[in-house]
Amino acid sequence: MAGFTFSEKQEKEIDRIVAKYPFKKSAMLPLLTLVQRDERVVSPEAMVAISERLDCSPAYVQSVMSFYTMYHTEKVGKYMILFCINISCQLNGCDKLLEYTAQKLDIKVGGTTADDKFTLHREECLADCTNAPMMRINDTFYGELTEQRIDQILDSLS
Amino acid sequence: MTQILFKNIDMKDLTDIEVYEKQGGYQSLKKAFAQKPEEIVAMVKASGLRGRGGAGFPTGLKWSFLAKDVFPRYLCCNADESEPGTCKDRELLLKNPHMLIEGMILCSYACSIETGYIYMRGEFHDLSFIMDKALDEARAKGYLGKNIQGTGLNLDIHTHLGAGAYICGEESALLNSLEGGRGEPRMKPPFPAVEGLYAKPTVINNVETLCVVPYIVNEGAEKYAALGTEKSKGTKLVSVSGNVKRPGNYEIVMGTSTREIIYDLAGGIRDDNNLKAFIPGGSSVPMLPADQVDVAYDYESLAAAGTMLGSGALIVIDDKVDIVETTLRLISFYMHESCGKCVPCREGTRWLHQIVERILQHKGTLEHLTKMEDICDNMSFKTFCPLADACVAPVVSSIKHFRSDYEKYFKNIPTGSV
Amino acid sequence: MSDNEITLTIDGKSVTVPKGTKVVDAAKQVNVDIPVFCYHEKIGPLGCCRMCLVEVEKMPKLMTACTMTVMPDMVVKTTTEKVEKAQNGVLEFTLLNHPLDCPVCDKGGECPLQDNTFKFGAPETRMEFDRHHNAKATPLSPVITIDRERCIACQRCTAYSERIEQSRDLVMLNRGFKNEVGTFNNQSYDTRFSGNVIDICPVGALTNTEFRFKARTWDLSNTETLCANCACNCNITMGTRLNELMRIEARPNDAVDDGWICDKGRWGHSFVKSKNKILTARENSRGNGGRPTSFPAFPHDCSLPEAVSKVAQAFKKIATEHGPQSVGFIGSPYASNEDGYLYQKLFRQGLGSNNIDHKTYQDTPGLPVNHYGVEQIESSNVVLLIASDPTEELPILDLRIKKAVTNCGTRLVSLNDQKIELDKQASLSVRYNVGSETLALDALTYGLAQELGESASAQGVDATGISAETMKTLVETVRSSMKICVVYNPAALSGGAVSAVKRLLAMIAKVPTLECGAIPAAPMTNAVGAMDMGLLPDFYPGGVSIGDQEEIQKQWGETAPTEKGLSALEMIARAEAGELKALLVHRSNPVLDFPGGSKVITALKKLDLLVVHDMLETETAELAHIVLPSNGPAYDEGTTTNIGGRVQARKQALTSELKPDWEIISLMLNALGDETSYQRASEVTDEIAQKVPGYQKIGRRSVGKAGCNREPITSIDEQVSTESAQVGAGEGLRLRVASFLFTHDKILDASSKLAHHFQPSTAHLHEEDAKKLGIQDGNAILLSVSNARLEATAKVDNRCQPGGVLVPKVSDEQEVNSLIGLQGGPTWVEVRKV
Ligand SMILES: Cc1cc2nc3c(=O)[nH]c(=O)nc-3n(C[C@H](O)[C@H](O)[C@H](O)COP(=O)(O)O)c2cc1C
Numbered sequence A: 001m002a003g004f005t006f007s008e009k010q011e012k013e014i015d016r017i018v019a020k021y022p023f024k025k026s027a028m029l030p031l032l033t034l035v036q037r038d039e040r041v042v043s044p045e046a047m048v049a050i051s052e053r054l055d056c057s058p059a060y061v062q063s064v065m066s067f068y069t070m071y072h073t074e075k076v077g078k079y080m081i082l083f084c085i086n087i088s089c090q091l092n093g094c095d096k097l098l099e100y101t102a103q104k105l106d107i108k109v110g111g112t113t114a115d116d117k118f119t120l121h122r123e124e125c126l127a128d129c130t131n132a133p134m135m136r137i138n139d140t141f142y143g144e145l146t147e148q149r150i151d152q153i154l155d156s157l158s
Numbered sequence B: 001m002t003q004i005l006f007k008n009i010d011m012k013d014l015t016d017i018e019v020y021e022k023q024g025g026y027q028s029l030k031k032a033f034a035q036k037p038e039e040i041v042a043m044v045k046a047s048g049l050r051g052r053g054g055a056g057f058p059t060g061l062k063w064s065f066l067a068k069d070v071f072p073r074y075l076c077c078n079a080d081e082s083e084p085g086t087c088k089d090r091e092l093l094l095k096n097p098h099m100l101i102e103g104m105i106l107c108s109y110a111c112s113i114e115t116g117y118i119y120m121r122g123e124f125h126d127l128s129f130i131m132d133k134a135l136d137e138a139r140a141k142g143y144l145g146k147n148i149q150g151t152g153l154n155l156d157i158h159t160h161l162g163a164g165a166y167i168c169g170e171e172s173a174l175l176n177s178l179e180g181g182r183g184e185p186r187m188k189p190p191f192p193a194v195e196g197l198y199a200k201p202t203v204i205n206n207v208e209t210l211c212v213v214p215y216i217v218n219e220g221a222e223k224y225a226a227l228g229t230e231k232s233k234g235t236k237l238v239s240v241s242g243n244v245k246r247p248g249n250y251e252i253v254m255g256t257s258t259r260e261i262i263y264d265l266a267g268g269i270r271d272d273n274n275l276k277a278f279i280p281g282g283s284s285v286p287m288l289p290a291d292q293v294d295v296a297y298d299y300e301s302l303a304a305a306g307t308m309l310g311s312g313a314l315i316v317i318d319d320k321v322d323i324v325e326t327t328l329r330l331i332s333f334y335m336h337e338s339c340g341k342c343v344p345c346r347e348g349t350r351w352l353h354q355i356v357e358r359i360l361q362h363k364g365t366l367e368h369l370t371k372m373e374d375i376c377d378n379m380s381f382k383t384f385c386p387l388a389d390a391c392v393a394p395v396v397s398s399i400k401h402f403r404s405d406y407e408k409y410f411k412n413i414p415t416g417s418v
Numbered sequence C: 001m002s003d004n005e006i007t008l009t010i011d012g013k014s015v016t017v018p019k020g021t022k023v024v025d026a027a028k029q030v031n032v033d034i035p036v037f038c039y040h041e042k043i044g045p046l047g048c049c050r051m052c053l054v055e056v057e058k059m060p061k062l063m064t065a066c067t068m069t070v071m072p073d074m075v076v077k078t079t080t081e082k083v084e085k086a087q088n089g090v091l092e093f094t095l096l097n098h099p100l101d102c103p104v105c106d107k108g109g110e111c112p113l114q115d116n117t118f119k120f121g122a123p124e125t126r127m128e129f130d131r132h133h134n135a136k137a138t139p140l141s142p143v144i145t146i147d148r149e150r151c152i153a154c155q156r157c158t159a160y161s162e163r164i165e166q167s168r169d170l171v172m173l174n175r176g177f178k179n180e181v182g183t184f185n186n187q188s189y190d191t192r193f194s195g196n197v198i199d200i201c202p203v204g205a206l207t208n209t210e211f212r213f214k215a216r217t218w219d220l221s222n223t224e225t226l227c228a229n230c231a232c233n234c235n236i237t238m239g240t241r242l243n244e245l246m247r248i249e250a251r252p253n254d255a256v257d258d259g260w261i262c263d264k265g266r267w268g269h270s271f272v273k274s275k276n277k278i279l280t281a282r283e284n285s286r287g288n289g290g291r292p293t294s295f296p297a298f299p300h301d302c303s304l305p306e307a308v309s310k311v312a313q314a315f316k317k318i319a320t321e322h323g324p325q326s327v328g329f330i331g332s333p334y335a336s337n338e339d340g341y342l343y344q345k346l347f348r349q350g351l352g353s354n355n356i357d358h359k360t361y362q363d364t365p366g367l368p369v370n371h372y373g374v375e376q377i378e379s380s381n382v383v384l385l386i387a388s389d390p391t392e393e394l395p396i397l398d399l400r401i402k403k404a405v406t407n408c409g410t411r412l413v414s415l416n417d418q419k420i421e422l423d424k425q426a427s428l429s430v431r432y433n434v435g436s437e438t439l440a441l442d443a444l445t446y447g448l449a450q451e452l453g454e455s456a457s458a459q460g461v462d463a464t465g466i467s468a469e470t471m472k473t474l475v476e477t478v479r480s481s482m483k484i485c486v487v488y489n490p491a492a493l494s495g496g497a498v499s500a501v502k503r504l505l506a507m508i509a510k511v512p513t514l515e516c517g518a519i520p521a522a523p524m525t526n527a528v529g530a531m532d533m534g535l536l537p538d539f540y541p542g543g544v545s546i547g548d549q550e551e552i553q554k555q556w557g558e559t560a561p562t563e564k565g566l567s568a569l570e571m572i573a574r575a576e577a578g579e580l581k582a583l584l585v586h587r588s589n590p591v592l593d594f595p596g597g598s599k600v601i602t603a604l605k606k607l608d609l610l611v612v613h614d615m616l617e618t619e620t621a622e623l624a625h626i627v628l629p630s631n632g633p634a635y636d637e638g639t640t641t642n643i644g645g646r647v648q649a650r651k652q653a654l655t656s657e658l659k660p661d662w663e664i665i666s667l668m669l670n671a672l673g674d675e676t677s678y679q680r681a682s683e684v685t686d687e688i689a690q691k692v693p694g695y696q697k698i699g700r701r702s703v704g705k706a707g708c709n710r711e712p713i714t715s716i717d718e719q720v721s722t723e724s725a726q727v728g729a730g731e732g733l734r735l736r737v738a739s740f741l742f743t744h745d746k747i748l749d750a751s752s753k754l755a756h757h758f759q760p761s762t763a764h765l766h767e768e769d770a771k772k773l774g775i776q777d778g779n780a781i782l783l784s785v786s787n788a789r790l791e792a793t794a795k796v797d798n799r800c801q802p803g804g805v806l807v808p809k810v811s812d813e814q815e816v817n818s819l820i821g822l823q824g825g826p827t828w829v830e831v832r833k834v
């Protein structure tokens, strides 16, 4: 396995993160998040690097990371679309909108566009139910979705 | 209506500490520091404040349970907010982060805590920036750090992000997650107040719960306790979503009628349809049929009606909705979010899912309903944590109140074809 | 009833148990069977499977009996309708996606899932959908097979990896019903202790690859015996069928192994049917250049008894002609007490010689403090490891120490010349320079003496590489511990350092507030027993010193020899000098395992008579005039004494046409006029009980299934010398040979299931030395002394201090001992890049 090394910037960030906790293992999720956000994937190599950094087995890192849905073992697109399909959104017609979005992007739910730009995932409730139907793209929440609004949003992303 | 949490919620730049201070922010600290920590605990007890995260446990009592003389102690603010239908904490974090910080400082003072964490669900990454900025401001103003306002209190608060797991809202799973592990719930006892984060005494409170504390300290326990009903004190944020005209978070006084919330605050049912059902406290509580819409919105009245106040998420369902489809969506959620640690939850959620899916394909029979009820009975109160019970709630209540929705799928089905 | 006990009622029966007991375990006391899957007494509660639900009065919900601690006056009911419905329901959930392939499952017949289904399950399933399919049998490691479809995700195995092994190599992956047991990136789960997960899996998900499809469990005959691989003497069950060894399982004994065995114990048994097994008595016409003059040839169809008595007579003849000093015996720290006892009797009584030994390092029987059993580790506040690396040497001790550190608040202190695995658990790791152990130990003794106002020769730390400050912390840690257990490996201590350990122990014993004891932790299976049985030139059995004429004559008669005999290394030297004429070697391989290399060969070749009594062909057997067969583990019967002084029974699991060792030795004794005729091994044990101080209570009954501790042997003060050694200086780097668990040797041969653990020859260097020598990590290097050399790959990892080079013994082929001089002692090697 070719190694994974943290960039200088990441190292700085890691120091800042680790300092928050009395036990460094607490930095597990933040470190995985850091890698996921920078690399758009958590590779086995990165898991090894994290395990060394936090003094635990790589298996443990994988065990933790595979528990959470926000980490991916396959690289995701530049824009990660999480489309809420839970009850409040369902009551507001999200299923059709999700289907619309998938068709528009010409991918299956769970897939990534050929140009690596968009990944579309079904997501459980994202805590913005009063703006249902809603979706989250990277860090931004978009509510009160309609087909036109989806067109606008997706088209505005470069 | 009395507004405590939402008083200034839409004020411009409220996230800015200067603006917040101008509205009386952080004033409670002086008042609190003039009293002994025990007195603050007693005050919160007297206010009758109950946890707003879902279980409704008396907050003052929880604080008084901390193992004596064991340090360090920790405070974890539960900002995981993943209960379907719930989005009140998000609004508080987004628009009024300092109120939470103030509440956390008060709690830390009352409980002799020197480190606090705000555990936010991973999807709140954007909010963590707002929160971090607010924390930095509070540090710069000397509300956080060493020897705060000359009291000798040392306190720092950090944000911590989850990564996509509903179960991490359960307090002990939250602790595991914060310790860098899988978000599986822990065995209780020991309870967090005795052995929580890093095996030290820990207070875990919901965002809304902590946000109430500055008001109690500022205005006195009596004033807070004067609001609401006999046993359900104060106000409550209710996230109204679903088929209503004006979905949104509303602060109501405990005991307000549900009809008022749905029809007055939220503007009534959308498209002039009729109310069919409502889930009063987030997806984990039993749903009620429309004829119960006059139930008072407080812990006791909702319990008497066979449901719960839960996290305060009122999901409104109109008569165009097929309850079986809604139920399947909820089961699917719990199946997806079951941690898998214990058998009845892991297997039961999946089995229920398989059955309801089958029913929706018109391949079910009446016996399936009996079987589902029995599966629910085998799950409820037999699992490691309450997640399985949360899954059982909508299933059992939907069969109870909306049996006909199921039955329409059984028409013309020769028995025994499954 | 004491404060520490609690009385409760379970199904109407009152039971009193220690505080902290879980309800499931309390129920066992009154024969109430609460079904469990995930709970395992040694791993602790998990609460996953929910099979153990019970009703408790005053509690609204059913409770899991495995997680619930007993409370005074608790009333538990396990057979109510509510409980039965719940058990039924949970079992139904558990079986929902289980393949129910019992007829082809290796677990069949001993499967808790199967058993619980019979007892608590509903007659038929209500599951109407396709079961969840998952990978059938796939390798989890070269020795373990995992069937993920059968797995019920009880998490026992992963909890074992986390809590017991503490490696977290086996983990739960994913979430919810996608949960599965796995490893990082599908690598193999291949630790020193991986096999235990097979024993604890409550279904047929984790199985022994070697055993798969070989036999149904009910067709096995099971023998409760001991592992012979190291001095822990873990308890095992050997499952055999048609006189073939099918599998080995752990047989829990809290006083010894706490229920676990290492992978070497489980799979390192290929030697049992090795093609190198010695199957007959034979003359070696090639050995040593032809038949010895003093020895009459074996007749054509010589029977074993005949051959054996000829051997005895030949020794007698040489001893008579050249004096008892001309014969010698090198015994085995691997053989049973009975064999050792009889052999020393043969040489002392039959031949009048004290030329008896079993080792190449210095050690004496007895301790100036208590001899602790291994379970004492758990109740000690401090465990001090001296020159000991349990992980490689005595693996189960490693688990015990980890348990003590995590569960019992024990502090681990390592005083070693190398980094060891257990440093991770240690609260203090002190490293001394290779070869400076005597100085380091004396400095510690001196430090304690100063605190106590006792006299001891002043000893600085300069030459040890330990800072004065660290030494102070160490002294303080030892002094302030309330109960200390010192674990030291005499075989890894150079020169007279073992006396330094005893000086230290004697000083620790003087600390008034301190309870103390020691565990002599030499790795060889019966190292303690061999000492106890008097396989020593200067001690009779039971630690009776050669100087104690009165005691010796009382026990062993007027003619018992009382002058000090030759040590093993001395015997080799005297053979070289032509003074030792005849040597009998029992289950030992001096050519390879003694220092000296080719010089040992030269010496042995000079003997008039070399007899080797062993189970496998060895380099020494090749030189022997006469080779006698020995059965070896799985066939042997007798007792061994483990590091904790516990005497346990080795039982015969396989039968063989060969005579057991005790019988062969007894025939020799008979040939020399001894009239005792032992009918079975236990009769020798009985004689040991009579004749060996400390073993009075040992007998078939007392040893039973779980063994019994012998009385500790107290060393007499005068043996604890007070003089201190100096570290000599030499050219090059000081060599330290370290242990490695999976050494590729005659026991773990190439056919072994553990062959994938074999390692190439490596030499560990300190970066300072590496830099000086221009060596980089991974370089091929050569270690050499005047007449021997060793090739290795350099590992620059600071495993030892500057000035030292550490070579783990990874194989016979490596011949690492040939680097050491014939006299043993310190060795400096020249190290260079090739
Ligand atoms: C499955 C599950 C999910 C939960 N999710 C949340 C949550 O997202 N936010 C929250 O504040 N409490 C949640 N809770 C409740 C917490 O366990 C805990 O009771 C609460 O944080 C305590 O704070 P409070 O006393 O202020 O309500 C959840 C409980 C369960 C069983």
Ligand code: SF4
Pocket (backbone or CB within 6 Å): C150, C151, C152, C153, C154, C155, C156, C157, C158, C181, C200, C201, C202, C203, C205, C206
């Ligand atoms: S493999 Fe066995 S021990 Fe491991 S989780 Fe599955 S059932 Fe449990």
Ligand code: FES
Pocket (backbone or CB within 6 Å): B167, B185, B337, B338, B339, B340, B341, B342, B345, B346, B383, B384, B385, B386, B387, B388
């Ligand atoms: S996740 Fe808690 S019981 Fe299953």
